Amino acid sequence: MPQATLHPIGDIAQQLDLTKSDIIPFSNDKAKIPLDIIYQRPRRAKLVLMTSINPTPPGEGKTTMSIGLSQAMRRLGIQATAVLREPSMGPTFGMKGGATGGGASQAEPSTAINLHFTGDFHAITAAHNLLAALIDNELFHGSRLDVDPQRVLWKRVLDVNDRALRHVVIGLGGPSQGIPRETGFDITAASEVMAVLTLSQDMKDLKQRLARMVIASQGNQMVTAGDIGAEEAMAAILRDAMMPNLVQTSEHTPVIMHGGPFANIAHGCNSIVATEAGLRMSDVVVTEAGFGADLGAEKFLDIKAPIAHLQPSLAVVVVTLRALRYHGGQPLSEMAQPNLVALQRGMANLLKHIENLQSYGLPVVVAINQFGTDTQEELQWLISALAQRGIAAAAADVFGQGGAGGEELAALVAKELETSRGAFQPLYDESVPLREKIERIVTKIYGGDRVEYSASAERTLKKLEAWGEDHLKVCIAKTQYSLSDNPKRLGRPEGFSVSIRDIDIARGAGYIVPLAGDMIRMPGLPKDPAAYRVRVNDSGQIEGIH
Template sequence: MKSDIEIAHSVKALPITDIAKQIGLSDSQLIPYGHDKAKIDAASLKNMPRQGKLILVTSINPTPAGEGKTTVTIGLVDAINRLGKSAIGALREPSMGPVFGLKGGATGGGYAQVIPMEDINLHFTGDIHAVSAAHNLLAAVIDNHLHQGNDLKIDPDNIYWRRVLDMNDRSLRQITLGKGKVNGPERNSGFDITASSEIMAVLTLSKDLFDLKKRLNRIVVALNDQGKPVTVEDLKVAGALTAVLKDAINPNLVQSLEHSPFIIHGGPFANIAQGTNSVIATDAALKLADYAVTEAGFGSDLGGEKFMDVKIPVLGKEPDAVVVVATIKALKFHAGVALEDLHKKDIPAVKIGLQNLDRHLTAMSRYGKPVVVALNKFFDDDIEEIETVKDFVENNKKLSFEIATSFVDGFEGSLDLAKLVLAATENHRTFMPLYQADDPIEEKIQTIIEKIYGGKDFELSDRAVTDLAEIKENGWDQLPVVIAKTPNSLTDDSKIHGAPSDFTIHIRRFIPKIGAGFIVAMAGKVLMMPGLGKVPAAEKIDVDEKGQITGLS
């Protein structure tokens, strides 16, 4: 089979104006970025009523074998459109850090891809660069304020705001600023990856440009020497930050290999932020199609939970159905099978791995909405192993199950899944939030650990205890909680797979993200700046003499 990028190059993209016309957009509502991608003027859609149903795609805990959540999402959109309905996919923008680090690309795979895949995976329309620029502008303003006399009495030891870069670079995690007599006061700081920036979270949770500016003003960058918050409003630069982001707030329109419309916008990671595309993008899809199909990053314990508890209150629309993606290989991995042996038939391992799937299905079912299981089938999956999963889902969990083969078969590989999901959206059920806004922050954390992860308890470091006291003193404890932890495990230890029980989550600190509107609880050893692997994907990426990029997958 051809590589992903070879398949992408074999399909001629339609002019983006044709894709726009499919969903009722006029030329005046489109801001073209070449022939095959464009921004949508978000303001032009503001007063348009929503007509669509919302489908959320999430998964079990990811493994090195790959789960294909984006591939399933794209295949599902293509299939729904082939069934005579109108569907738009709403996805996150890939970060160049993982593209050059581990993934090598994040635009689907095989015959279920969005194009132009090279552009989307690299600079795209510049949104992530704009977030980096705005974030680092604010960082420069903070250090300049310290240098120019520090009228706000910022405590240099209590500055939350670090710098960001859209690249995996472990050497920048800890740095010293201001070395040298004329370069400002010396202090310790560091870089995080752009996807973790609060400005990325703000951009993706804002409803419009005015809301963006309000949220930027609320960002807390530091505490002063009295322990009181210092905000962007205090620094008087929200207008400048908004100016940098004024184009980035408009969502991006592209297409799949089947020429289905996709809106790709924003890229917060689900292990350190809310992990979903922008409210504006999802809202646009709901207004322009019968069905908006979106995904949340990593497994349902991260992106799925945060979609439900952080994004939905802002979006004001619950999903009409939830799709949980699993693979045979991932189930065996969660049973302890070595990566090199995942291709071997092993029904006992599949049965053990089903415990991880069970945990995710139980977690998503708690929200009250219909849940469908999509088994992303690999070519060497054994039919008896597949039947084992199907029997568990249908007879044990009493949920709907279908195989997806869109990687190999394109839209045809998701037609049966699409029919099942569309039927599920007609099963109207009441949405049940996991917790209430006025629940104590400790109760919110405990609820997530018990009901979503299947754990027992949590413990706070001394720093986290101090952080929590500050959060309560400032009245921020009624905000949602984003637990930042490893995506590879239901616990905060990336080496523990499967479905462990009675474990404790270790929270080392809390970070208030007041502009975004949530509190981040940093658990375990999760990092805000990833590193490159021993053999980074960057080594496989090249450009030929015609300017054609190769090696992205």
Template sequence: MPASPSALRPISEVARDLDISDDHLEPYGRDKAKVHLDVLKSGRKPGKLILVSAITPTPAGEGKTTTSIGLAQGMRRIGERVAIALRQPSMGPVFGRKGGATGGGLSKVEPSNKINLQFTGDFHAITAAHNLLAAAIDNRLYFRDFDLDPTRVLWKRALDMNDRSLRKIVIGLGGRSQGVPRESGFDITAASEVMAILCLSDSLADLRSRIDRILVGYAKDGSPVLAKSLGVTGAMTGILKEAIQPNLVQTTESAPAFIHGGPFANIAHGCNSVLATRMALATADYAVTEAGFAFDLGGEKFLDLKCRSAGLNPAVIVLVATIRALKMHGGVPLPEITKPDAAAVERGLCNLAAHLDAAEHFGKPIVVAINRFGTDTAEEIGVVEAFCKGRGIPCSAANVFGAGGEGAVDLAEKVVAAASKPETPYKPLYDLDWSPERKIEQIARVMYGAAGVNIQQTAEQKFRKAEQHGYGQLPICMAKTQDSLSDDPKLRGRPQGFTLQVRDVEIAAGAGFLVALTGEIMRMPGLPIRPAGERIDVDENGEIIGLS
């Protein structure tokens, strides 16, 4: 259950833990606030960055957010000054398969119901800015005063909801007065380039500059058409003026938490905003952040996209594993993963090994966190601990859901010890002057364990076009299933000998990367047969129920 409003400290008190004055806060009620960007000029020595990632998850997820929150609470319990920087949940998964995404049990960010739903309106602002550009495009096509080929418009519309029926649509039907008929579609807001731009911008001026550079389509002569030429990028920036400021809330144990931005890691870059991360680093000695899904997706993008763009350098990588996920990778059917089976855990260690191998490539200290569930046995946990000991990697079984920070003290001590090691330089996976194909092959071989890559004809042609127009040196954002190291969601464990299929490419010029689409991954998810939204209601006291 979410904490009652009376159990939460006033947000101004939480801010004072980080020496943030009331003058730098714009409160949204008593329990959340926007924080002015001037806080980044605090003058404090920046703290150390802790990146939390995970192994390939079960469909329910492995509690990476819960572990991140519990770790920060554990660090507070051993006397460390720490802040959290996390993504805001998208309402697509909230009403879809996953439900809420604010942690769980005694390791949550609060007010969880508000964060999971409307929060401070950032997602709505991003959606509105995205759709203003879409409306401006169709307005120019209607008045025929703009050199943009209607058949080569790249910019879709956005909606913060899972709705598969909007993936491909026809707009402008009903005669000349209704607009120019053409094919289009919707992306979920978490996959919008405007979301990526907001999360990668380091100032309002940078935000505006990135919006100007958005590639919206091509003219009839094949030349690129940028958003700046539509005349509405100033208005888009105006819509996002408040949204660019990070949001401050608190955990169940009153630890400060910056919640800002929410790109998915399977179809976008999967990290909270650069500004929120820098704010946590500017106000605390340790900043705990996470990257979406497993290390092959969120972890790689955090390091190769966010860190490269923002000049960040994590001190420690924490990999979250669960006994139930290891059993799944060891061949146990999902309905049976709560049954004791140490042998299956041992077989499933191949997945953990794959992610450790990938993470070690970046040269950072690694700590394995076992997110404990009530069904885990001592024998099963011992299998993981013995494996980690054999690789010389610290491992801690943490009960963050049931015991909060108290259940993560050992994990916190191991992470702080790892962070005390001499800093190693930032080391990206690939160089920007490599061809797009070579970058993808490097990601596929090192992160996924692929034997090779097949760039299909459509994607190959778009790569050539990207290079022709000066986008060839951009880094790569892989759109890939989160259910497997491969591009086939049915392949569990550590797949071998597969060829990664790249079927399409999108140019996110404003965000500053190329999106390579693999397998059947879609930028607009669909709802499951029994979506979580069917369980959510409001009780007689006006409290939201069923949102977990």
């Protein structure tokens, strides 16, 4: 599909009642929104959370549906804005490819967004690695840190999938080259600096959170970025990156796009300041959280919403018939064929996600992302089966038709927003001990029976308790493909335990990261990376990022 003709970014800003002097253009088609402009207005919008079932190889299309729904609501005369995350170049050149939606429901300029965009990821990478350099410099000179080099917790990051950097040794080459020690790299989307930026409400909050980040643990003492005075220099690097970005959809609906933590290894939500911008400049905000409702939505509802005092009005769960059939056991090679039996079995995964969202007090609508191979028999069966359980659902072809293909869904969402009275309540509050928070997520959201902790995880929990950090929230790193910690257990598994092999401390972000199963925070490239399909033609245009 050819790229849409884009409107000047000043015209898009006017849809949010912003003048050209209110924004900082980065080019003709993207801009930054200053924080002081955002906070001049009160909140007024209703907040719609877009999530999905556990992702499958056939795909669900959550970003595409978020964009398509915002376009469809605009077509119905509702001032809607999509508030989304920025893509990481790791997946862009890895397995997934681009992450700006698709077809007639895409964030534009898609290629620029999928690459350098406005430099936010680079700023986060630089700020994170500045802290790493300062730590190693202090170890070398010994002026501020009295820490065993083997007790340093802070790694480096890179916005590229590179498994060879997961475990490295630095400081080799002799006494003048630094202190030799083991460390490693995470992907930038997993950086605590990314989490801090996306969960900060202003520059003061940003600096305070940066200062609280734990960089080393020695005995019963924690050492923070504030202890070596790194937060001001890091904040200087992040100053411009703190401002959310304004772009547009294929149909020129405003998109506020900012931050890009993954939901399987981080909290998976766009920034608080981006959400604030949408809430203060629109009537309806459509925002997404990464992967399924067991990951991104849980973290949105238990981490981001309480921090920002958000009150989501409605959750929309995206499914495809093929994804449900996959959860019901249909082989990938048969995905183009209808299979009502597999669909019926796979519906169990969808129902668990719906139950989870309802347990937070949220009304739920199901969006069926429609494909050309879908049969009316299967569509009607699913809509009817959900209706019997009191769940409204609609099919939408926003990939092929843009906003026009989502008008039925938009009307359903608008009706629910007018008539439903949700009573949002997080799963836990700060007074609940860390162990109980972890166990509530595993038993109530994943559907597991118990949690098993490694010796390392037990030591970290005891250390956190001794430090008085039991108030922290919990951000479990877990496979996105299953409700369990085993990616091969599809559908709605039962009778399983979740193994926590280690726990990372993200005190600046305000949470801990229990690592479940085999989850790692630096992905690798697949056998045939998407990077091999990217080209720059003779006119200088980039092709192959989808």
